[in-house]
Amino acid sequence: MTKTIVQFILLFLALMVLQLVCNKIILFNVAMPVVFIYLILRLPVNLHTGWVLTIAFVTGLVIDIFNNTPGMNALACTIVAAIRRPVFNTFVSRENDMNIPIPSVDSMGVGDYFKYMATIVTIYCALVFLIQAFTLHNILLTLARIAASSVLSIIIIFGLDTLVSTRREKRL
Numbered sequence: 001m002t003k004t005i006v007q008f009i010l011l012f013l014a015l016m017v018l019q020l021v022c023n024k025i026i027l028f029n030v031a032m033p034v035v036f037i038y039l040i041l042r043l044p045v046n047l048h049t050g051w052v053l054t055i056a057f058v059t060g061l062v063i064d065i066f067n068n069t070p071g072m073n074a075l076a077c078t079i080v081a082a083i084r085r086p087v088f089n090t091f092v093s094r095e096n097d098m099n100i101p102i103p104s105v106d107s108m109g110v111g112d113y114f115k116y117m118a119t120i121v122t123i124y125c126a127l128v129f130l131i132q133a134f135t136l137h138n139i140l141l142t143l144a145r146i147a148a149s150s151v152l153s154i155i156i157i158f159g160l161d162t163l164v165s166t167r168r169e170k171r172l
Contacts, residue, residue, distance in 0.1 A: 031148035037124050038157045056081030076127035091116045118154050125150045
């Protein structure tokens with residue numbers, strides 16, 4: 001238990017530093033990689049909802065503090081944390097649910113994990129960019145940012161998960 005907590009604290013710190021570096025990368029003035037959301041994706045499935053919401057809010061708040069964005073990431077992270085469990089249950093059957101302590105490529109399989117991760121990342125990007133725009137004036141640019149940032153983030157997070165996942169996790 002303590003080992004898992006220390007691992008998540010180290011993952012939190014590493015993702016915050018990585019996100020600060022990624023904030024300087026904006027491709028074609030449209031795509032911005034979002035890697036810190038991986039922490040919310042990686043939280044154990046059986047973790048109490050209150051803890052998931054708290055961790056997600058604090059994660060978003062830390063990003064907001066460093067990006068000088070007034071609560072946009074905290075709101076989006078909290079909403080994503082609230083819908084994380086229903087999205088997970090959509091892609092994983094109920095009897096397999098208890099066999100997966102931590103969602104990853106190794107524990108869920110490539111297909112199910114990719115669908116789970118892509119859904120959460122796309123919802124997060126849609127929330128952040130719609131909150132940032134807060135208007136439908138330039139909707140095509142907003143949709144382009146959502147799509148491009150989602151694709152870039154999905155690629156990076158999928159690669160990150162293959163590096164972080166351990167081979168000891170049970171494969172379905």
